[in-house]
Amino acid sequence: MTSNADAGGLELLHVTRGGLLESRHRGSVVLLAASGDVEHAVGDVEAPMFPRSSLKPLQTVAMLEAGLHAPQPSVALASASHVGEPAHLAGAREVLAAAGLDEAALGCPPDLPLHRPAMLEWVHAGGGPARICHNCSGKHAAMLATCVAAGWDTGAYLDASHPLQQAVTAQVERLSGARVAATSVDGCGAPALAIPLVALARSFARLTTAPGGTSERAVADAMRAHPQLVSGTDTPATELMASTPGLLAKNGAEGVWAAALPDGRAFAVKVDDGAGRALGPLLAVVLRFWGADDPVVRRWEHEPALGGGRPVGSVSPSPALLDLLGLPALADLPAPDAV
Incomplete structure (x- = not known):
């Protein structure tokens, strides 16, 4: 070592x-x-740090454990930092519609698509900043759908004290093997949880080595089967997952990566x-x-x-x-x- x-x-x-x-x-x-x-x-x-969106796969595990039922592409999109391409927006809308909700329920900030061609197409069609275009709209749509499935209030789903966010914190601590050292607010408005870098690596190893039939394995399999939904065209997360068999990878804001292979590396x-x-x-x-x-x-x-x-x-x-x-x-x- x-x-x-x-x-x-x-x-x-x-x-x-x-x-x-x-x-x-x-x-x-x-x-x-x-x-x-x-x-x-x-x-x-070993110092606490904010993994930011690298925690999304763990958040999705919490949603599945709380009662979210979604097809594999929707599970991948729930774990995504997407770039706002048409498939990403359509997928988030599908999750909302299946839960009887629409874009007005989203709590993420309005934004434009991050992928330049998608952004130009959106703007040329008369679109402006919209919540559905935010790169976390897939996660937010899944969080809202989880609240509907569990019978929880959808209006306050981003509050750190909400049952959904308490369930997320519990799963992050379980999968990482570390206590959440601090809680703040992420760029999308959801709670940002701080854990050590080594704990983040261990959580990804637990996702890729989990047995079939578990929520952990369901998230890992969904992301690996649909890397285009996890990020998008011309991005390292999508292209490197697509080219490397079994790789699970998720980036986060402020220069964070987490990745793992099926053998636990x-x-x-x-x-x-x-x-x-x-x-x-x-x-x-x-x-x-x-x-x-x-x-x-x-x-x-x-x-x-x-x-x-x-x-x-x-x-x-x-x-x-x-x-x-x-x-x-x-x-x-x-x-x-x-x-």
Whole structure:
């Protein structure tokens, strides 16, 4: 096991432009072996942090346990940070309609689709910011449907004291093996729960290793079967789950990833500066550490830094991170077979 308790973490990524080092992203990272033991840990992985939307799969487990009955695509969308493509909006509406509700019941803030083509299509059709377009509308629709199924008040479903949110907190603590250290408010208005980074990794390992017939396995299977619903076109979560058999992965705001394989190997990272551009390269290099080496992994491991609309540098794993994982740089490797 590699360990470093330095709260400043490790230089995880380098951003280059024109051959010069322009920026650095530091953070904390933990990798678990299939046994559940910590294989690598850098930074303060025991300190409470907000996983943000990386907790959505655990929230969905709580909803299923509370009585939500939904088809597999809806379970995936409940766990999603979607980009507002037509299938995402239609899926959220279907969940609401099945519960006898409409978009007016949603408590997430109005927003525009995050996927640029979808946003342009929405605006050209006369649309403005709407709650259904928020990237958490699938989760909110499922939360409302859970309240209907359980006989709970839908008007106050975002309150931390609401039975739904109490059930979510209980499941997060059960799956992560850690007490929730703090509660705040997430960007979508739902409670944000703080747990240690290592506990987040362990919770994802529990999802992927759960036996069939459990709510944990149902969530993991739904996300892996419908990665396009979990995020969307041209996103690392969707593309890397689609290309890596058995991978479960979920990003969160402020630079958080959690991922696991069916054998229990798991990974979680928190980027200190919260940069979202760090996420693709970080998951991709961990997948290479786990033995995946295909064009999709290689593409995401080096995010292009653009100048004038063309690549002039990259966002790539730092030498320190490659050394931690015992990996050569991609330039030192032969090209993978074309897919």
